[in-house]
Amino acid sequence: xxxxxxxxxxxxxxxxxxxxxxxxxxxxxxxxNSSLPWxxxxxxxxxxxxxxxxxxxxxxxxxxxxxxxxxxxxGEHCWIGESVWIDNMENVDIGNHxxxxxxxxxxxxxxxxxxxxxxxxxxxxxxxxxxWIGAKSVVCPGIVCRSHSILTVNSxxxxxxxxxxxxxxxxxxxxxxxxxxx
Numbered sequence: 523x524x525x526x527x528x529x530x531x532x533x534x535x536x537x538x539x540x541x542x543x544x545x546x547x548x549x550x551x552x553x554x555n556s557s558l559p560w561x562x563x564x565x566x567x568x569x570x571x572x573x574x575x576x577x578x579x580x581x582x583x584x585x586x587x588x589x590x591x592x593x594x595x596x597g598e599h600c601w602i603g604e605s606v607w608i609d610n611m612e613n614v615d616i617g618n619h620x621x622x623x624x625x626x627x628x629x630x631x632x633x634x635x636x637x638x639x640x641x642x643x644x645x646x647x648x649x650x651x652x653x654w655i656g657a658k659s660v661v662c663p664g665i666v667c668r669s670h671s672i673l674t675v676n677s678x679x680x681x682x683x684x685x686x687x688x689x690x691x692x693x694x695x696x697x698x699x700x701x702x703x704x
Contacts, residue, residue, distance in 0.1 A: 533641030
């Protein structure tokens with residue numbers, strides 16, 4: 523048995539907003555993925571217009587890519603850093619006071635390598651309140667990052683992260699507890 527990409531299918535994935543999608547892709551490219559510093563309030567308005575649930579106080583930097591805002595929930599006072607990629611073919615739920623640092627990726631899709639035609643394998647991502655996703659880190663499909671956990675720089679979360687724990691590496695492992703001084 524070999525991989526046969528000529529028989530690739532999207533598995534259970536189906537994009538339902540066919541007319542909305544190309545319009546969003548243009549806005550995503552020219553506004554969100556732009557180097558121009560568009561106002562945060564304007565970006566928040568566009569996300570809400572396209573179906574995202576967004577709390578107050580959103581900071582969203584330049585060169586951010588969001589695949590489908592209608593599958594995105596952002597809590598209050600979230601920070602989304604430069605060049606973050608939210609590849610949300612499935613729902614992404616981000617809590618309050620979450621920081622996603624520059625270059626981080628939230629990936630809800632992967633491929634099932636056990637099947638020869640390599641179909642998509644999707645999983646929702648949930649990031650609870652107070653989490654910090656470090657620069658150039660990756661959160662894989664189906665992962666839950668529990669309250670106030672940290673994924674350090676250039677790490678890969680391929681299993682759930684427990685509350686108030688710090689994770690590092692590829693794959694990310696618990697390295698110490700998170701203790702706040704005040």
